[in-house]
Amino acid sequence: MLPDLDSIALFVKAAELHSLTRAAQAQSMGLAAASRRITLLEHRLKCTLFDRSHKGVALTPAGKTLLHHAKQMLIQLNQMHADLEEHGPGRRRTVRVQANTSAMAQYLPADLADFNLNYPDIAITVKERWSQQIVEALLLGEADVGIINGGGSLDGLDCQPYRSDHLAVVMRPDHPLAKHQDLYFDQVLDYPLVGLEHGASLMDLLASQAGLAQKAFKLKVQVQGFEAVCRMIEAGMGIGVLPEHAALAYRYGMNLEIRMLRNEWAKRQMLVCTARGREKSEQSVRLVQALSQVIDAGP
Incomplete structure (x- = not known):
């Protein structure tokens, strides 16, 4: 049996x-x-x-x-x-999208709104997850299109460039680093950090760069979501590293200072991905094409 x-x-x-x-x-x-x-x-x-x-x-x-x-x-x-x-009565094709926090907090909502104007008959469901979870969902057939940050394994996926983002240091105005306009990550590592929970590709990147710099990664507190990171920074729990455009959304409401990281790796490429070898719907193909074309417009 x-x-x-x-x-x-x-x-x-x-x-x-x-x-x-x-x-x-x-x-x-x-x-x-x-x-x-x-x-x-x-x-x-x-x-x-x-x-x-x-x-x-x-x-x-x-x-x-x-x-x-x-x-x-x-x-x-x-x-x-x-x-x-798709054979059910009155059903229309829904494209299942999973996107990481960086994409959701910065560019994807507006890009999907533009796509909806051009293709109003295509329904889209969007779920926010960490990049590695999105890769697994694509391979398991639980998502049609994924938006991730590069850097992890892409085996079994077809990927196109999407947007790029730039990491920045977020701190209170009274922090010692606020007097500098240019910052490098080894300077950041001298202070306690507020970070995202384990599983976030951003945290994997920062931990690996701390190792290369041969400095301790002083995580004081870990939370879920960019807003929670900024709330902790506002309360004086430490400083953080977030995508610039995501941090800007909280800058004035929480009285925070933002300084760009000047390390080359701080500019990250986002990717729009599908599972290789699986038949793709016409709607999914249109969405991938639309998202991969916005890179020329700049972040």
């Missing part, structure tokens, strides 16, 4: 989270029921999929083999559902 799809989805989630408990919560089921499903799956496949310990679960060699096939199966299933939805 072939394993059921719910058990396959639970297995993939447990493998990604390294925890059956968290996977059960994500799938809205009890831990006991989830454990029975995995045990039955192992029985049907006649192999052990996880090594279990008090720290969680780790894939066995057999589990790693199954994970590859299971992800491909779920990708095909999601694509099948998406394709069949």
